[in-house]
Amino acid sequence: TNYTLNNVIPSKEWSDLGEAKKESKFLNRTLNEVYEDAVEAYLEENWDRCIEDFNAVSHGYKVYKRVIVNCRQKCRANAAGATPIFPENIEDLHFYEKKVRETLCLLMCNQEYREIAGPKALKVLPREIEQNLLNRKVYEYLHICYHQRERYQDAANALFTFLIAHPDHKASVETLKAYLTLPGVQAENVVNLETPAYISIYFKGVSAYENEDFAEATGLFETSLKTYLAAEEECRSYCEGPFDQGWYPEFTSSIANHFAYCLKCKRICSRTLNSINGDYRGDILRSHYNYLQFSYYKLGNLKAACAAVESYLLFDPMDETMLQNKEYYSGQPKVNGDYFTPRQEALDYVKRQEYEMSLLNYISNEFSNIEVKLKEMKKNRKAKNNKDKPAEKLHIKTALHPPPGHSLFSHIKLASNLSMMRDEYQWIHDTEQPRVKGDEYLIANEAELGGKNRYVADGFLNSTECESLMKFASLTAVEGDGYNENKSPHSKYERFEGITVGRTALMVYFGQIEPEWLELLLKKTEQVRGHVERYFGLDRHLYFTYTHLVCRTALPDSPANRDDLSHQVHADNCLLKDEDTCLHEDPAYIWRHYSAILYLNNDFQGGQFFFAKDRTARELDNIVSPRCGRMVAFSAGRENLHGVRGVLRGRRCALALWFTQDERYLEYERELAWAILERVRRIGPLRGENIQVPMMYEDVLIEYAHSDKLLKHFLKSSP
């Protein structure tokens, strides 16, 4: 059969390429760069360039996909036709040989394309951008830009196209309604700009059929069928893209993972193709055979009619009408039994579909079973050994990870169950829920704590948030970070690890961690800041000056009866010299006016925070036991001497927050972090380079803040 293979690049695409090259709209920029420029144009309110660039993105993406798909299909066909080096297929070597041949071919094919389109063409799209393209985010921008230029019909089309992928987007539905009332907009002219190509042929076929022009109808339905199948093949080939395994798998796992990932993506292809203006119509493919059987019958081609009936029955073997048709045709004198042979393409299609669905089911079931077992083993191991490493878990997750960019189909459940992924990402959604304001409650005031300008309150974090932040700390914290690389700055019996906002932001920027962590960190600490500002009734704004997530872990061989402190008695903004003097001079952080510590856990021994009367800590005002969501806040001077008792066992994590009323000392890293978050949300992290965040990362951060135009933009516009 040749319906699966389409091994020449359609001349239309090549000519598009030629045109595009002439206009050089995007070929001297990578698609990624065009996207970034388009977003920039949008932000700069340059509507014409926004329209031009987003259209270039949309067109460029189609060409990009088409070329990739054509290379893959061509190379597969070549490899399939090649005579194996060795005739006997030992240990599946024929399979691997084919893959090697295909790889060689792909290298050439992609290079040939670059010769035509320029060296920047075919540069792999960053996942986030690809996701935005698949999610039709382009149209979300486009409709606004069209609207600004008063091109209302175009705006309505773009928005409609966006809405098809986001049917629940209420605000857009309202906007579209409003667009329909604008001058020159006609509801019946609103079109989905991403309609699959076969659909118009199919509907022409339907009208020909209804007009009883059966010759015309058979031609159209045959073409539509071919177009449909070719489109599905293209979509499937495109699924065989790169895949970030996120870990270093063994050979076999790596293949199985990537395969499962592609398979899942491929199963979604028919869904996309069967969606007409947002309505899913799963019967379109088979309906071709229904129209065809009757049309062929009318044309007197009984053999073709019977083959179409049999093909239809492959999709739905119990369909009564079709079974009746079969009976009717069987009774015809000229029909013989072997007329009822399904068409090859239908047979191939259905067989493959069945196999793939069963395989996916198998994968899903087996991986959930194994997940349960692994969890149990892990629990047992955890009981023995308190350290947890998420490594094994990851690869199971990866196998069932949804393909990037297919979130628009999230409402469609595949036969497989996706519950494990949901567990894993639950926390992200939890934190999106706006918390009821003011549900923190005071548990100790000045009087109860025996001193001025101090208080303790609970409820800043719920247990999910604490777990998230703990997990975040264990994934990212660096020994000595924030302490000038001193790993045990306070106690030789403990290991100190820290992470700062700047490092977190850089990791998000480089795509090493999910932006949700950073968002959680920024939002929760901001909530604390606001609380402190209000509680102390400050009339000047309280700025962050430094944020530090610190974990103190008892070393295994530390003596049980140690009596040193985890953190010496000190004041936060001056140097405690003797009983009465606290020097406001370097290296003290004299600009720190207030401090707050937000605790994340209590599953450790020791580690109480205390307010002391003097530096000997013989006499304490009071102690505060850390626990998830509890915060202690105080003014940062001599009036609030404090320290931390030794952590005897386990790991104690807390977010230390320092505030200033002097704007000059505000935490610049935090401003940058918000900008990075916005940037990553819009166009994804910086990709391509594999940059490690260095120990002294500050210069790197500043460098990017200067060189990344979009970051600069968001930095300017941040509140």
Ligand SMILES: O=C(O)CCC(=O)C(=O)O
């Ligand atoms: O972690 C704590 O409870 C307090 C830490 C502290 O006082 C500091 O880092 O300055």
Ligand SMILES: [Fe+2]
């Ligand atoms: Fe302190």
